[in-house]
Amino acid sequence: MTDPHRKSWLYRPENRGKLWWGFALVLAATVLAQLAFPLHGHFGFDEWFGFNALFGFASCAAMVILAKVLGFLLKRPDSYYDDDA
């Protein structure tokens, strides 16, 4: 394979770990930033440490799982409607 794109930095397996570590650092920084800049919420609970991080992750996980479960019910081959005439 002389394909230049295969060698792209982003896709090399050995860089996967580095990418994840970099991402983890950014994630940690956004949570720790809360120590320097206290949040001003409206309800109280939205000022808890890491509330947005946890809520964002949990709600996304819930939506992905809900979509997965609904998928068993709703998914059909994409030729499903092709023979309606």
Added chain:
Amino acid sequence: MLELLLPPALILVLGAFLIGPVRAPLRPLIVLGAPLLTLYAIWQMEDGILLTAQFLGYEIQLIEASPLRRLFATIFAIMAFAGGLFAFRQAKWWELAAAQAYAAGAIGVSFAGDLITMFLFWELMAIFSTVVVWCGGTEGARRAGIRYATMHLLGGVLLKIGIEGVMIHTGSIEIQPIPLTNFDGWLILIGVLINAAAPPVSAWLADAYPESSPSGSVFLSAFTTKTAVLALILLFPGEQILIWIGLYMIFYGIIYALLENDMRRILAYSIVNQVGFMVCGIGIGTEMAINGAAAHAFAHIIYKALLLMSAGSVLYMTGRRKCSELGGLVHSMPLTAICGIIGALAISAFPYTSGFVTKSMISQAAADQHFTTVWLLLVAASAGVFLHAGIKFPWFVFFQKDSGLRPKDPPWNMRAAMVLFSVACIALGVFPQWLYGLLPYPVDYEPYTASHLVSQFQLLLFSGLAFFALLPLMKRTLTLSLDTDWLWRVAGFHLGRGMVNGLARLRAGILQVADGLWRQLANGPWRHGALAYQSTSRMLSWALLVLLILVSAKFLL
């Protein structure tokens, strides 16, 4: 007021008429010039009722200007320009003409001072948006266009019945908040909500839009749903039911987009999702919420058009539309990828993009009203937007795996339109006061506080973590997802076919029986028996006897 009032919608209608007949080299001039002239006309108008006429014995107000109406008309004109720029060298001239007439309808609705004028321009949109769907040019587009037209004509009928009810019961055709106290109000609400892609008929949008041409979906994403948003603001501000309808649309859009494989259908579902935010804001109904809904509509039109331009470029250059067949295009289509990512960040309300300064006004309004559940759902939905549109679209199209495709960036006019709207997404994010100055109510809101930035970064980046952590659960499959359109595409179809077959069988049966009777009449005992060769008078007396029995039976019963 007599000094040269140019009705903005009329300019685009004339443009639409001219695009076909003029010589091909002049077409770009009209496609691009008419929207700019319209924009100029929109900004020349003062507030108030500017043009009236007599129609069916009513005085109709063809043009009524106000800051809210001007805001929507402005973005519609900008959209007609940018969409024209994206399309004019690739699209057929009839698509360009239809799109311009469609934009004229949207701008006509924006300035409609009464319900009759609104309805007329509403139907103009329905007709020419159908033509834009048909310009997809495939058998799928033809069928989707028929389903689309049926849905919108049905919505138009409901709207018209409601409007007539209001005219009869109140004697007024003014556009003003309509109370949901009787049937008329509900019918108007339902007619408008059909255009907003509200449940239970949200499916029409994701059914029709992805079947249009690469440029067609760019036009379609802007006008129909956002005129419905404007109509809701004008007619039903603060109706609480809209909060829940909006929230349903938000989560419907996210879940269906997560299941979807067609890149433009993902974006179509996310239109329903984004319009849900606006509908929810209109339901909250405070000045902050209405400002938020209007601002979000403005910002949304730009970034959604940008996303569909990016997807349209990929489709135009590769001919492929399924995420499972795409991937790794960032290297050969860098500009398309960057513009797509900017659109994706804007829809996700990333700081320093347009979505950040508009969507947050709606959740702020929910917080101000202490609607805890609504606020929590809106925040969860913001995270979900990043998930289904912000990351999913760019990831599966431009990164993911190497699909082996090496398309170049699209032609210059498509690139120029994408760059224009990318700049607009960022400019609105960095200088929100430009947009805030155009809103219907004074804005007392500062999006860029340290607290807001930190919480938004946390929310979005951890949504990103969820995406990559749960990526195995989101493996692309060659599937579509059943929706309520199953009812009219399958159940309704079989019911209709069953009825037609049943009627045909009934007809055949009746014919057979009649035929048998005729044969018996012709060949039966009549011919040879006692009753054969009867005189007419004998026949008549038999008939009289039967009649007598029938009449006496009638009197006795």
